Amino acid sequence: MRIRATVAAVSGALALSALAVPAAQASDDSSYRAQAARVLAHAGSPGADRTAFNAAAAPELGVSFSNFKVAKAVKVGTTAPVSVTATYTLTHGADVDITSEDFATGPFLYRGSSFDSAENVLFGAYPATCTATSATTANCKGAIEIEPGDLWNANAGTWSGGGLALDYSTEGEKVQGGLGKILVQRLSKLTADATPEPVKKGKTITVTGKLSRANWETNKYAGYSTQPVKLQFRKANSSTYTTVKTIKTNSTGNLSTTVTASVDGYFRYSFAGTSTTPAVNAAGDYVDVR
Known part of the structure; x- marks a missing residue:
């Protein structure tokens, strides 16, 4: 599986061993990229050995995602990176402080019939920005970056949308797929x-x-x-x-x-x-x- 990370594609065990970062770096955008790559690679890598990852399974954050909206299609050429924006509603428990520097959320796309069997995952370089609409809900907006080098020709077609949430202080996380559809097309x-x-x-x-x-x-x-x-x-x-x-x-x-x-x-x-x-x-x- 190819997975969008910093600049190069990162996958499977490499993401787990090389991309883990301490919570003290939580507010740094590069840490979001690293943590997102680690979580999404292991959650969506088909056939991956998750034994070590699951042995220290992170607590699931009390959040959910809905109202996911993204463009109907995105056209990707041969060299230029493409960015597509997604919006969604984040619903969270009272114990989740979305204003904390230790909290981050963002949208992602995956190719496959389900996220557990995804053959490729794409996400953004930076976390989404969220505006609280109540004590437990927020409207969020984030970019998903796509580079031609992160794609195979067979990846062209229908992709699904998902939402990711991270808490660096508790190492909690939440990944939710099946939120929407988009065509990723060969220009x-x-x-x-x-x-x-x-x-x-x-x-x-x-x-x-x-x-x-x-x-x-x-x-x-x-x-x-x-x-x-x-x-x-x-x-x-x-x-x-x-x-x-x-x-x-x-x-x-x-x-x-x-x-x-x-x-x-x-x-x-x-x-x-x-x-x-x-x-x-x-x-x-x-x-x-x-």
């Missing part, structure tokens, strides 16, 4: 090139292009094969594209088709998207018909 690109330019009316126009998407394992873009893509056209004096035909990308993501020249206008390709790859439109390419 897509689409091109279109119509030739010749200019062209005589009634002659053939060839429109080529390519549909590609981020490969998180090579940090490059690669063609997206056998995907339906619409060829669209809008007249020079119009703002509306209409679909001319639908074709599929070849094994390397390339597109090519022909149309008959009729009037001046713009050709583009349009991809509707999938659960793993967002929708994208190519920039329109103008053709002067004479």
Whole structure:
């Protein structure tokens, strides 16, 4: 399992041995990252040996999470980190002081049918900020940071949201999954090139292009094969594209088709998207018909 930590990904036993920090450092943001990585790695690492971790099981904090809200989808490219914000309601017992420097909470995302079998976990570099709405509830807002290097291509698709709470003074903790859904998608690109330019009316126009998407394992873009893509056209004096035909990308993501020249206008390709790859439109390419 890959798990978002300071800069590099940390997993399993490494997180337990290398990321434990003393409570005296609780107010330091780097300690939140370390403690969150330790807790989430062992709570969500599939098949991990939790014997040593469970032998000194931390007390469960009397908190719960609800009203978790996050974007419907987040698009991740090949190099630039992406941040997505989540909000949630934190409900806690009277014995939990959320204003203490020893207390921290934050949202996280995980990929898998359940948190106990998660194949990957992502969270933020800093704890969430919370505003008390009563003696036992608070509205919280936190960022989840995503770097392409923390993802495998197979991770693209539906992820679930969760909430984490930590008390450094008691070493108490609470992890709750199943709070919401979000699509983590491989950023897509689409091109279109119509030739010749200019062209005589009634002659053939060839429109080529390519549909590609981020490969998180090579940090490059690669063609997206056998995907339906619409060829669209809008007249020079119009703002509306209409679909001319639908074709599929070849094994390397390339597109090519022909149309008959009729009037001046713009050709583009349009991809509707999938659960793993967002929708994208190519920039329109103008053709002067004479």
